[in-house]
Amino acid sequence: MTVRSKRDWNRLASRAVQAAFVIVLVGLWYLGTTRWRISPILLPNPVVVWHELKDILSTGEYIPDLRITLTELAIAFSISSTAGIALGYLISRSRYSIRVFEPLLAGMYSVPIILFLPLYILFFGLGPASKIAIGATISFFPIVLNTIAGFGYVDRIFILSARSMGASDYQLFRWVLLPAAFPVILTGLRIGFTIALLSILGSETIASLAGLGHRIVHLAEGMDTARMFAYIAFVVAIALFLNITTSTLAARGRR
Amino acid sequence: MFHVVNTTVLAPEVAVRVQNVSHHFGEEGESLHVRALLDTSLDIRRGELFCLIGPSGCGKSTLLNIIGGLLTPTAGKVLVGNTEVRGSLPQEVAYVFQENALFPWSTVLENVNLGMMFQGVPRAEREPRARKSLEAVGLADFTGHYPGQLSGGMRQRAALARALSLETDVLLMDEPFGALDEQTRMVLGEDLSVLLSHTNKTIVFVTHSLGEAVFLADRVAVFSARPGTIKEIIEIEEPHPRKPSFMTSEKFTALRNQLFALLHEEIRKAMAESTASERAALSRGSGASAR
Numbered sequence: 001m002t003v004r005s006k007r008d009w010n011r012l013a014s015r016a017v018q019a020a021f022v023i024v025l026v027g028l029w030y031l032g033t034t035r036w037r038i039s040p041i042l043l044p045n046p047v048v049v050w051h052e053l054k055d056i057l058s059t060g061e062y063i064p065d066l067r068i069t070l071t072e073l074a075i076a077f078s079i080s081s082t083a084g085i086a087l088g089y090l091i092s093r094s095r096y097s098i099r100v101f102e103p104l105l106a107g108m109y110s111v112p113i114i115l116f117l118p119l120y121i122l123f124f125g126l127g128p129a130s131k132i133a134i135g136a137t138i139s140f141f142p143i144v145l146n147t148i149a150g151f152g153y154v155d156r157i158f159i160l161s162a163r164s165m166g167a168s169d170y171q172l173f174r175w176v177l178l179p180a181a182f183p184v185i186l187t188g189l190r191i192g193f194t195i196a197l198l199s200i201l202g203s204e205t206i207a208s209l210a211g212l213g214h215r216i217v218h219l220a221e222g223m224d225t226a227r228m229f230a231y232i233a234f235v236v237a238i239a240l241f242l243n244i245t246t247s248t249l250a251a252r253g254r255r
Numbered sequence: 256m257f258h259v260v261n262t263t264v265l266a267p268e269v270a271v272r273v274q275n276v277s278h279h280f281g282e283e284g285e286s287l288h289v290r291a292l293l294d295t296s297l298d299i300r301r302g303e304l305f306c307l308i309g310p311s312g313c314g315k316s317t318l319l320n321i322i323g324g325l326l327t328p329t330a331g332k333v334l335v336g337n338t339e340v341r342g343s344l345p346q347e348v349a350y351v352f353q354e355n356a357l358f359p360w361s362t363v364l365e366n367v368n369l370g371m372m373f374q375g376v377p378r379a380e381r382e383p384r385a386r387k388s389l390e391a392v393g394l395a396d397f398t399g400h401y402p403g404q405l406s407g408g409m410r411q412r413a414a415l416a417r418a419l420s421l422e423t424d425v426l427l428m429d430e431p432f433g434a435l436d437e438q439t440r441m442v443l444g445e446d447l448s449v450l451l452s453h454t455n456k457t458i459v460f461v462t463h464s465l466g467e468a469v470f471l472a473d474r475v476a477v478f479s480a481r482p483g484t485i486k487e488i489i490e491i492e493e494p495h496p497r498k499p500s501f502m503t504s505e506k507f508t509a510l511r512n513q514l515f516a517l518l519h520e521e522i523r524k525a526m527a528e529s530t531a532s533e534r535a536a537l538s539r540g541s542g543a544s545a546r
Contacts, residue, residue: 157352160356162369163343164324164343164345164348164349165369165370165373165421166346166375171372171373176358
């Protein structure tokens with residue numbers, strides 16, 4: 001009991017330090033805009049930003065942009081996870097194809113695919129299609145690579161012992177390969193989800209017609225910095241919420 | 256009356272027949288070519304505990320895998336009961352592996368149940384059989400634990416329970432206690448002797464330990480260095496279950512010494528061969544780098 005309460009206390013203490021850090025940061029921000037007179041075009045006052053944020057939320061102005069960004073994310077992630085898991089599984093079926101395709105895919109994963117965005121826009125236009133395509137492409141790689149790693153490197157002894165007890169192909173897949181690979185695939189899905197969100201928001205800021213990233217750039221160009229900051233804070237909150245949700249789901253899936 | 260001699264029908268007292276089995280890994284002429292087993296023949300009697308012992312790399316595990324159908328020999332054949340082994344025989348042969356072959360994502364009970372499911376035991380029978388075999392190995396209170404939560408000895412007990420629940424006639428054990436410490440091995444060996452004395456299974460047991468071989472086995476086959484073949488078979492005439500006092504008896508010591516003498520020479524040979532091949536590999540390697 002005492003060990004536990006001590007651990008709780010430690011956790012509380014580190015939370016307090018984290019909170020203090022954020023408070024100091026916001027305090028410095030506030031001082032910068034009031035005492036040190038940084039131009040409000042460069043750094044708006046946090047209180048003003050807060051009021052802008054309340055305005056955005058109460059008018060519901062954000063809804064169309066949020067809907068577009070989340071739809072793009074959902075479609076991109078569905079494509080990349082379906083393709084990534086299916087292809088990863090097929091590749092993992094033989095040592096030979098792992099040897100051929102894994103280094104190839106790992107090499108492509110290290111290419112900054114966002115550089116191809118202009119090409120994607122030429123192909124798919126300025127609308128959501130190009131965002132979906134880039135998000136799906138970028139998030140495909142961690143998913144397919146983790147799927148290969150998950151299925152391809154299951155300890156041989158598990159397969160041998162299941163076979164020696166008479167497991168059929170289906171039983172081997174369902175009760176041995178799948179549970180062995182599952183945690184690794186889940187990690188791939190989580191990474192894929194995060195970078196799909198990042199690349200979609202990023203490409204919206206570069207060239208787009210709508211979406212949260214588009215809105216932020218639009219406000220920046222109109223020098224409405226306070227409202228832009230409010231939108232950034234909103235996007236950060238959304239991203240945080242989505243990432244925490246996926247981590248929790250992943251942790252639960254892993255049990 | 257004619258008497259037809261059929262070589263594939265075994266005398267009832269023979270559970271496993273190994274006939275002129277040879278095995279090599281890799282192709283002739285390849286650098287990885289290894290002749291693991293050379294023309295080995297052997298009859299294992301029904302209900303006996305048969306131990307395979309020999310220097311490392313002598314092919315004793317290879318022979319066990321061939322008996323279990325996990326490996327197809329390059330030459331010769333193996334009969335289990337009256338069936339020729341071509342692939343695993345889940346109805347006749349169960350395995351206890353050297354390392355931990357329990358599925359870490361399933362509980363102990365689920366592991367045992369899965370084995371029976373793979374083997375084709377009807378669902379309703381699985382649970383009671385699983386509980387019975389877990390009780391037999393002393394793990395009745397750990398059915399809900401995951402393998403990662405158990406000690407090495409308990410994990411091997413669970414693996415044994417999984418194999419027992421399959422109710423096969425033949426049980427193959429590949430250094431099942433190899434990764435355990437001396438004390439745990441001793442206790443597990445004793446328990447195994449008690450447990451197996453009333454199951455009437457035929458057991459083939461691979462070990463490195465002379466003491467374990469003498470303590471557990473009805474017969475011990477000593478392997479020669481690679482390419483392995485059986486050099487001699489020693490009978491251990493002592494009723495099961497064996498008592499710890501057997502371990503300190505003069506008979507035990509004499510048998511152990513006899514085994515040691517047989518093995519010693521082979522181990523020396525095996526080591527000489529492996530250093531020679533290492534030296535050859537090294538000189539090959541340096542030749543390649545000079546180029």
